[in-house]
Amino acid sequence: METLLMLTDSPWLSALIWIVLLMTALYFGRSSAQRAIMSLARLVRGLLRLAARGIGNTRDALAARNREVLLAQGREAKERLVSREFERITATVDRDLARWPETQRLLSETIQRIDEDHQNATDVPPEVPGWSRAVDAVARVSAKADPTVRHVLEAIHGSLAKAEARSLAAYRQASKKRHQLLSRMRPAWQTIQSTLRRADRAISSILERSRSIDRHMEEYEEIVRGSDHAVQALSTSALVQFGIATLVMLIAVGGAVINFTLIARPMSEMVGGTSYVGSFQTADIAALVIILVEMSMGLFLMESLRITRLFPVISALPERTRLTMVWVSLGLLTTLAGVEAGLAYLREVLLQDELATASALRGMDASLLDADTMWITTAAQMGMGFVLPFALTFVAIPLESFIQTFRHVVGLLVMGLLNLVLISLRLLGNAVWQSGQVLLHVYDLMIFAPLWLEGVFRRRRERAALRRQARTEASAEGPGEGPEQTSESATVTFRYGENPA
Amino acid sequence: MKTGSMALLVRPLATAILIIGVAGCGEPIKHNVGVYMLLDTSGTYTDEIGKAQQIINYTLSRLNPGDSFAIARIDTASFSEKDIVAKVTFDDRPSAANGQKRQFQEAVNDFVSSVEPAGYTDISGGLLQALEYLNEKDPGRKTIFIFSDLKEDLQAGYVRDFPMTFTDVDVVAMNVTKLRSDNVDPREYLDRLTDWQNRVEHAGGHWRVINDLDRLESLLPG
Numbered sequence: 001m002e003t004l005l006m007l008t009d010s011p012w013l014s015a016l017i018w019i020v021l022l023m024t025a026l027y028f029g030r031s032s033a034q035r036a037i038m039s040l041a042r043l044v045r046g047l048l049r050l051a052a053r054g055i056g057n058t059r060d061a062l063a064a065r066n067r068e069v070l071l072a073q074g075r076e077a078k079e080r081l082v083s084r085e086f087e088r089i090t091a092t093v094d095r096d097l098a099r100w101p102e103t104q105r106l107l108s109e110t111i112q113r114i115d116e117d118h119q120n121a122t123d124v125p126p127e128v129p130g131w132s133r134a135v136d137a138v139a140r141v142s143a144k145a146d147p148t149v150r151h152v153l154e155a156i157h158g159s160l161a162k163a164e165a166r167s168l169a170a171y172r173q174a175s176k177k178r179h180q181l182l183s184r185m186r187p188a189w190q191t192i193q194s195t196l197r198r199a200d201r202a203i204s205s206i207l208e209r210s211r212s213i214d215r216h217m218e219e220y221e222e223i224v225r226g227s228d229h230a231v232q233a234l235s236t237s238a239l240v241q242f243g244i245a246t247l248v249m250l251i252a253v254g255g256a257v258i259n260f261t262l263i264a265r266p267m268s269e270m271v272g273g274t275s276y277v278g279s280f281q282t283a284d285i286a287a288l289v290i291i292l293v294e295m296s297m298g299l300f301l302m303e304s305l306r307i308t309r310l311f312p313v314i315s316a317l318p319e320r321t322r323l324t325m326v327w328v329s330l331g332l333l334t335t336l337a338g339v340e341a342g343l344a345y346l347r348e349v350l351l352q353d354e355l356a357t358a359s360a361l362r363g364m365d366a367s368l369l370d371a372d373t374m375w376i377t378t379a380a381q382m383g384m385g386f387v388l389p390f391a392l393t394f395v396a397i398p399l400e401s402f403i404q405t406f407r408h409v410v411g412l413l414v415m416g417l418l419n420l421v422l423i424s425l426r427l428l429g430n431a432v433w434q435s436g437q438v439l440l441h442v443y444d445l446m447i448f449a450p451l452w453l454e455g456v457f458r459r460r461r462e463r464a465a466l467r468r469q470a471r472t473e474a475s476a477e478g479p480g481e482g483p484e485q486t487s488e489s490a491t492v493t494f495r496y497g498e499n500p501a
Numbered sequence: 502m503k504t505g506s507m508a509l510l511v512r513p514l515a516t517a518i519l520i521i522g523v524a525g526c527g528e529p530i531k532h533n534v535g536v537y538m539l540l541d542t543s544g545t546y547t548d549e550i551g552k553a554q555q556i557i558n559y560t561l562s563r564l565n566p567g568d569s570f571a572i573a574r575i576d577t578a579s580f581s582e583k584d585i586v587a588k589v590t591f592d593d594r595p596s597a598a599n600g601q602k603r604q605f606q607e608a609v610n611d612f613v614s615s616v617e618p619a620g621y622t623d624i625s626g627g628l629l630q631a632l633e634y635l636n637e638k639d640p641g642r643k644t645i646f647i648f649s650d651l652k653e654d655l656q657a658g659y660v661r662d663f664p665m666t667f668t669d670v671d672v673v674a675m676n677v678t679k680l681r682s683d684n685v686d687p688r689e690y691l692d693r694l695t696d697w698q699n700r701v702e703h704a705g706g707h708w709r710v711i712n713d714l715d716r717l718e719s720l721l722p723g
Contacts, residue, residue: 265595272593274567276532350595357599361558361606 026443027450034440041436048429052422059418066411067231071223073404074234078220080309082213089209096202103195110188117181117188235408242405248398256291259340259388262381263287266346291392294336298393301329308400337389344385348378531641533567534721536560537631540586541575541649543622550613552676552714553648557609560646563721566591566598569638572609573627575649576619577656580626586612590638622654625661628672632665644671644721650678651693667706673720674710 007014026033222230267290268283275282303314304326317325352374444451538560540553557572564570571588573579587608591598628645635643651674655661674697683690698708711720 268566269594269596273565273595273598274533274593276530279530353596353599357602358562360603361562363558 023447023450027447027454030443030447033443037436037439037443041433041439044432045429048425048432052425052429055418055422055425059415059422062411062415062418066408066415067226069411070231070234070238070408071226073238073408074223074230075220078216078223082216082220085209085213085216089206089213092202092205092209096198097206100199103199107192107195110191114185114188117185121178121181235412238405238408239412241401242409245398245402245405249395249402252392252395252398255388255392256295258384259291259392260284260287262347262385262388263290263340263343266343266350269346269350290336290340291389294333294340294389295392295395297329297333297336298389299396299399301326301333301393302396304329308396310396310400310403333389333393337386340385340389341382342385344381345378348374348381531639533569533640534564534642534644535569535635535638535640536564536571536644536646536721537634538570538572538646539575539579539624539627539631539648540572541622541624541647542616543575543619543654545618546650546678547616547618549648549676549678550616554609554613555714556646556648556675556717556720558606559717560721561602561605564591564602566593566595569635569640570605571631571634572612573630574612574616574619575622575624575627577621577623578626578659579623580629582630584627584630585634588634621656622649622652623656623659623661624649624651624653625655625665626659629665632667632670635670642671643669644673646720647672647674648676649674650680651697652680665700665704667701667704670701670706672701672706672708674708675712676714677710677712 005014005018007017219230219233223234264284264287267287268281271282271286273281273283277285299308299310300314302308303311304317304322306315306322309315314322314325538553538557540550542550560570567590569588569590572586573584574586576584578584587605589601589605591601624647628647631645635645653661674694677690677694679687679690683693694710701708711717
């Protein structure tokens with residue numbers, strides 16, 4: 001190869017010859033090469049732009065779909081909220097206002113009774129007879145010395161005194177009755193007061209619910225209109241929900257891992273420690289299955305209680321079937337929790353046995369192990385084994401939020417990725433185009449010598465052409481001062497031709 | 502609607518069953534370990550038997566349900582079941598396995614307290630017996646511990662110079678003490694180790710020497 005490249009004995013001369021030949025070849029192929037470079041750059045840029053446009057369309061479609069889903073989810077959530085509010089109003093009405101006619105009758109009766117009592121209480125008591133003056137007059141009679149008169153007068157006086165005493169007693173009786181009537185009115189007033197307070201509370205609750213419904217309905221209408229503000233609010237809410245749900249689920253995973261640790265070891269006592277499924281111990285799989293079954297039961301319990309709505313078929317069940325499902329899932333969950341507590345106890349027993357064996361193998365006395373405090377760890381493990389399955393039940397709530405918001409978050413991530421690809425493709429397209437331009441200049445730089453020569457020859461040709469033109473114009477104008485003037489103008493033109501910039 | 506929901510429930514369940522089924526239907530992988538330990542009881546090496554107890558206890562603590570463990574003595578004619586001091590295959594249940602470990606330790610203690618020095622050292626016979634035991638148990642991982650100075654001393658008439666098969670067997674020589682003659686010419690010690698290594702490795706086995714008994718972590722896989 002080297003011998004082929006060595007055209008002469010001198011490597012420098014050979015290199016120079018090759019450079020000249022290469023430059024000449026490149027110079028003659030310049031226009032074709034430039035066209036090829038620009039065509040290629042244009043083609044690549046076009047393809048990249050096409051790809052970018054395709055990705056942009058996909059992104060727009062995804063954004064539209066995301067928006068639709070978000071609005072649909074928001075609409076559904078609002079419908080649920082409004083429905084829940086109506087349920088509450090119904091409950092309030094059923095509880096407090098359904099018996100309103102009865103309450104109204106009670107109020108009327110109570111008021112009527114109060115009225116009657118009031119009427120009775122206002123009756124005038126019997127007056128004391130107006131004999132007092134007569135008695136006084138009799139008492140002041142001067143002929144008291146006469147025994148007959150005195151006897152008569154004393155009889156009259158005694159009768160009058162008795163009559164007065166009777167009248168006073170009657171008066172007191174009437175007053176007492178009036179007071180009794182008045183005191184009987186008190187509980188009636190209290191009844192009215194409490195009835196009115198209850199009614200007020202119910203009406204306030206309804207008013208509050210109605211305000212809440214109004215607010216939800218406004219938001220619902222905005223969602224139905226599909227306004228940007230609603231979409232933005234729903235998107236933010238979905239992201240927040242997703243973050244919180246993920247956090248809670250991570251905590252739940254921690255709980256599940258602890259639960260697994262509690263029951264995996266004793267499981268080997270039940271299913272054997274040498275059995276494997278693939279590369280996993282059957283005991284581990286069994287422990288995992290128990291935890292998963294517990295979580296499923298918790299999920300069904302939450303669904304049956306209508307706290308979550310992951311399975312529409314469960315919430316749509318008849319009321320009786322749904323309640324049966326609540327009890328069945330709760331029963332199974334409690335049974336499994338009991339099994340876990342038992343396994344946790346067995347774990348502690350096994351641990352103690354292993355510790356005793358290890359101590360014996362190390363030559364230590366196994367009885368030295370502290371047995372007094374063992375019950376604490378045993379009780380703690382059993383407690384955890386029983387409580388954790390119920391605690392894991394509540395995972396259903398964040399799981400629902402997670403599933404509902406997952407699609408939107410993934411959609412946003414994919415959109416972000418598509419945006420990134422789109423920008424990259426556009427940048428790449430422009431970079432290819434600019435690279436083509438740069439390549440043209442580099443090409444020209446490689447053949448700078450022939451180009452320089454071409455420039456020199458071209459300028460010379462132009463100067464000659466200008467001179468010829470000047471001469472032609474001078475001969476056309478005729479003899480005189482013309483030629484000198486023409487020559488000057490030609491010189492000026494020549495200067496301009498030399499420095500076109 | 503109902504069919505769709507059922508499909509939602511049934512599909513992941515079926516997938517999980519399929520995955521577990523496929524995982525379980527392949528070639529069963531053996532996870533158990535088989536350990537055979539040869540104890541040299543010849544001459545003055547009997548004094549080292551206390552150290553062997555330490556290794557036995559450590560090995561017992563590392564073995565799991567389903568594993569097999571046997572201890573045999575190296576004496577004049579070691580290719581015999583009579584030389585097996587104790588052997589056990591641990592029960593599936595960890596609690597039962599713990600009980601077996603304690604019984605095994607008692608058997609070893611009895612042996613240690615009553616061991617008598619042997620006249621000759623038939624290491625090859627012991628290895629043959631170990632291979633026979635391990636091949637019969639067929640565990641997932643086979644290990645032979647040789648607690649000896651590796652100086653074979655056969656009684657006249659005993660034939661042991663034939664090839665053995667150590668395919669996929671880990672042979673670990675432990676506490677290989679130096680003899681008085683080794684101190685005079687250390688090449689004897691090195692040649693002895695090299696001879697055994699060649700014998701094991703040429704027969705498809707893996708050879709290791711552990712003389713530092715304070716570092717037994719690498720003795721058995723975790």
